[in-house]
Amino acid sequence: MAEDKVQLLGYWGSPFALRVKWALKLKGIQYEYLEEDLPNKSPMLLELNPVLKKVPVLVHNGKPLAESLVIIEYIDETWTHNPLMPKDPYDRAKARFWAKFADEKCVPATMSSFTKSGEEKEKAEKEARENFKTLESALEGKPFFGGEGIGFLDIAIGWLGIWARLVEEIAEVTLIADDYMPVLSKWFKDFLELPTIKEALPPRDKLLVHNKGFREMLMGGST
Amino acid sequence: MAHEEVKLFGMWSSPFVRIVEVALKIKGVQYEYIEEDLQNKSSQLLKYNPIHKKVPVLLHNGKPIAESLVIVEYIDETWKDNPILPQDSFERAQARFWAKFIVVKWLLSLWKACRCVENEREKAMEEASENLKILENELKDKGFLGGETIGLVEIAAKIIAYWVGVIQEVAGVEIMSRQKFPVLFKWIDELFSCNVVNESLPPKDKLAARFRSLLGSR
Numbered sequence: 001m002a003e004d005k006v007q008l009l010g011y012w013g014s015p016f017a018l019r020v021k022w023a024l025k026l027k028g029i030q031y032e033y034l035e036e037d038l039p040n041k042s043p044m045l046l047e048l049n050p051v052l053k054k055v056p057v058l059v060h061n062g063k064p065l066a067e068s069l070v071i072i073e074y075i076d077e078t079w080t081h082n083p084l085m086p087k088d089p090y091d092r093a094k095a096r097f098w099a100k101f102a103d104e105k106c107v108p109a110t111m112s113s114f115t116k117s118g119e120e121k122e123k124a125e126k127e128a129r130e131n132f133k134t135l136e137s138a139l140e141g142k143p144f145f146g147g148e149g150i151g152f153l154d155i156a157i158g159w160l161g162i163w164a165r166l167v168e169e170i171a172e173v174t175l176i177a178d179d180y181m182p183v184l185s186k187w188f189k190d191f192l193e194l195p196t197i198k199e200a201l202p203p204r205d206k207l208l209v210h211n212k213g214f215r216e217m218l219m220g221g222s223t
Numbered sequence: 224m225a226h227e228e229v230k231l232f233g234m235w236s237s238p239f240v241r242i243v244e245v246a247l248k249i250k251g252v253q254y255e256y257i258e259e260d261l262q263n264k265s266s267q268l269l270k271y272n273p274i275h276k277k278v279p280v281l282l283h284n285g286k287p288i289a290e291s292l293v294i295v296e297y298i299d300e301t302w303k304d305n306p307i308l309p310q311d312s313f314e315r316a317q318a319r320f321w322a323k324f325i326v327v328k329w330l331l332s333l334w335k336a337c338r339c340v341e342n343e344r345e346k347a348m349e350e351a352s353e354n355l356k357i358l359e360n361e362l363k364d365k366g367f368l369g370g371e372t373i374g375l376v377e378i379a380a381k382i383i384a385y386w387v388g389v390i391q392e393v394a395g396v397e398i399m400s401r402q403k404f405p406v407l408f409k410w411i412d413e414l415f416s417c418n419v420v421n422e423s424l425p426p427k428d429k430l431a432a433r434f435r436s437l438l439g440s441r
Contacts, residue, residue, distance in 0.1 A: 051357050065316050074316040089300040090286050096293045
């Protein structure tokens, strides 16, 4: 059998590259990591992801794939040990639904609370909090979204436990309110403490500086 | 075999509902269709999709599933005949990518451009056009989007192309034109003339009237 060649084009500060890394690690897949110096996108990135020109890009035996959740499902279907997705079609549909909810509802509201000011900021903060609260219901009384152990949905949304907290610190907002959503708050803590997950995390202080700078740039410099 | 109860909550002018309907028809699934009045949503819809309160919602033996692409994957995994997604995992990943692109970057971006206020319109139109260029280039390069066998991507493209045509005409814009995107148009024309898709398309004038009223108040 030919040897599998797996490469991941990523960026150290990208949560989407991180969740793909988690999937690869959980499967024990050997891969070559290539750091992109964003915004100076390499010719390789532009060639492998001409459509969206973004990281992460997974290259498996020369064939590129983009979009982190698409990549994670591909990884799960190609390397079938330690399954990430549930078996039952209905449970799979729920996992996909909630991953989409997190990306399309929690993330934009979090971003808005990060970059806006005044009334808009307050409104976004409330909305983000409510969306996180809604996400909590998807745990359905289990320790992880995947059940007793972690699965697709855990790695799809776990990054928010880091990034939302950074937003809270930098923008001085409350998103994952511990008393309002104790179950979700606990899940974030437990998930991020898992060795495989923790090992892949970028250094927090570096992320803090990076995101502070990012915010300043988005808000137009001086406040 | 136990009796299967399949219900689809939909709205006739939603392309996302159509995509799900075509999937059900291709699989030969018997289902009950419930037309929703979105101004006056039924208690059932609110019960089965409390989070988004939108259509389509599929109800299978009492279990609700929302979000059209999630529903289609569920349908494909539950009723195994006539696969809608490619069997090969790489092709399947490509199909997922392009299906999402078609919905978000083709339809929604163009819809946004048609609804934008004056000063944002040019930028939105440019973005919609850029997205179409991506489709055009991919088709020029590969001859197809996603996998080589007909399935979700082709169904979605055919439906979205139809809707976009109507929306453009009503809005009086021409972002997607045959001159600018000849390969895309040719591909759409040549897409399998499957009766299942064609029969599912609502009459153009009826759809146009609907969008006229949606866009009208601008």
